[in-house]
Amino acid sequence: MTEQTTTARTPLAERSAPELEAFAAEQERAYAALKGRGLALDLTRGKPAAAQLDLAAGLLELPHGVKDASGVDTRNYGGLEGIKELREMFAELLWVEPEQVVAGGSSSLTMMRDVLVDLWLHGAVDSERPWSQEEKVTFICPVPGYDRHFTLLEWFGIEMVTVPMNDDGPDVEAVAELAGRDASVKGMWLVPTYANPTGSVVTQEIAARLAAMETAAPDFKILWDNAYAFHHLTEDEAKSADILSLAAAAGHPHRPIMFASTSKITFAGAGVGFLAASVENVRWYTGHLGKGSIGPDKVNQLRHAQFFGSPQGVRDHMAKHRLVIAPKFAEVERILTERLSGLGVATWTRPRGGYFVSLDVLDGTAARVVQLAKEAGIALTPAGASFPHGDDPRDRNIRLAPTFPPLEQVSEAMEAVATCVLLATSEKLLATT
Numbered sequence: 258m259t260e261q262t263t264t265a266r267t268p269l270a271e272r273s274a275p276e277l278e279a280f281a282a283e284q285e286r287a288y289a290a291l292k293g294r295g296l297a298l299d300l301t302r303g304k305p306a307a308a309q310l311d312l313a314a315g316l317l318e319l320p321h322g323v324k325d326a327s328g329v330d331t332r333n334y335g336g337l338e339g340i341k342e343l344r345e346m347f348a349e350l351l352w353v354e355p356e357q358v359v360a361g362g363s364s365s366l367t368m369m370r371d372v373l374v375d376l377w378l379h380g381a382v383d384s385e386r387p388w389s390q391e392e393k394v395t396f397i398c399p400v401p402g403y404d405r406h407f408t409l410l411e412w413f414g415i416e417m418v419t420v421p422m423n424d425d426g427p428d429v430e431a432v433a434e435l436a437g438r439d440a441s442v443k444g445m446w447l448v449p450t451y452a453n454p455t456g457s458v459v460t461q462e463i464a465a466r467l468a469a470m471e472t473a474a475p476d477f478k479i480l481w482d483n484a485y486a487f488h489h490l491t492e493d494e495a496k497s498a499d500i501l502s503l504a505a506a507a508g509h510p511h512r513p514i515m516f517a518s519t520s521k522i523t524f525a526g527a528g529v530g531f532l533a534a535s536v537e538n539v540r541w542y543t544g545h546l547g548k549g550s551i552g553p554d555k556v557n558q559l560r561h562a563q564f565f566g567s568p569q570g571v572r573d574h575m576a577k578h579r580l581v582i583a584p585k586f587a588e589v590e591r592i593l594t595e596r597l598s599g600l601g602v603a604t605w606t607r608p609r610g611g612y613f614v615s616l617d618v619l620d621g622t623a624a625r626v627v628q629l630a631k632e633a634g635i636a637l638t639p640a641g642a643s644f645p646h647g648d649d650p651r652d653r654n655i656r657l658a659p660t661f662p663p664l665e666q667v668s669e670a671m672e673a674v675a676t677c678v679l680l681a682t683s684e685k686l687l688a689t690t
């Protein structure tokens with residue numbers, strides 16, 4: 258988290274009661290004017306903007322022909338693992354071998370759910386029994402984190418324990434302590450590159466510790482959701498840690514299962530999801546997948562392979578995405594800095610990639626900020642969404658998603674958010690003086 262200071266200001270908590278009352282009155286007037294504007298703005302979910310989707314318009318003219326590089330007719334049944342050329346392309350991008358990759362349907366989230374279902378019903382390749390036969394199953398969840406991960410676990414009835422997500426990854430000492438002493442701790446979620454919502458990047462050192470740590474459960478899993486691996490906001494591109502090689506070298510080759518997709522690269526509703534893991538894990542996954550599928554949409558995979566052409570084609574395409582969304586993140590930073598810095602009311606992340614800014618406000622005010630924003634016509638992600646069960650124990654974190662709205666709406670929304678933060682903070686401070 259960073260708080261950029263541009264001018265010397267007296268933090269609100271250090272001001273006298275009359276000064277604070279005057280400041281609060283000023284914010285109330287600003288908020289009344291804000292409500293009078295009749296805004297209808299949305300910063301709730303990390304969706305690609307229409308301009309980003311337009312970048313992939315060429316997909317609609319593909320594929321040319323119907324056969325993949327192996328001569329297989331993509332219109333027909335078969336090929337659970339996906340077409341060879343697309344698997345090879347993303348294997349290079351994800352730093353794995355082609356035989357470790359499955360190219361699936363349009364949603365990596367569906368692949369995550371399928372993996373959890375298979376673990377629950379049948380156990381992993383290194384399990385003693387199906388997870389459903391365990392007395393209790395617990396997952397480690399770095400926070401702030403991705404709400405859909407937590408929703409999946411809650412759906413299964415899997416218990417969740419949290420550890421802090423730091424700039425270099427999860428608190429590895431806390432993870433190792435939890436996983437090392439309790440056999441019910443079967444796994445953890447992790448978004449390793451430009452994490453949702455903090456933008457954190459797991460370092461090679463932290464990844465190596467996670468890969469090598471001793472765990473009480475012999476079938477401990479790291480569900481490595483590399484959703485934002487290619488979503489750079491600057492030319493300083495972070496490289497994802499090579500978790501599969503690290504785990505194999507540490508003697509735990511089946512521990513990580515990686516996920517990725519083109520959902521925020523091409524078409525969010527018609528992309529390609531990927532799973533990467535040990536060869537044995539891939540065989541385990543496709544073996545269960547085959548009970549309910551005779552193959553993915555290989556025509557869509559072929560059009561993606563032709564559209565990109567090569568791994569460098571993917572990288573070049575993502576540089577175009579950066580030109581669309583980087584100005585929006587710069588605008589979030591500019592407004593938060595100008596409006597909030599030096600007042601001691603908030604800290605926020607300055608991500609180098611991904612889709613979110615994580616905003617921490619004064620403890621006990623996040624829900625109030627979201628409520629004020631809603632009443633003024635600005636939809637924000639619910640306070641606490643980045644924590645299991647939607648419960649942020651400090652009521653301070655708000656996830657901001659600036660990618661979808663046009664730039665001018667990002668500006669309007671962030672000015673409004675800043676006003677709501679200042680009003681909620683002054684209310685809180687006045688109530689405690």
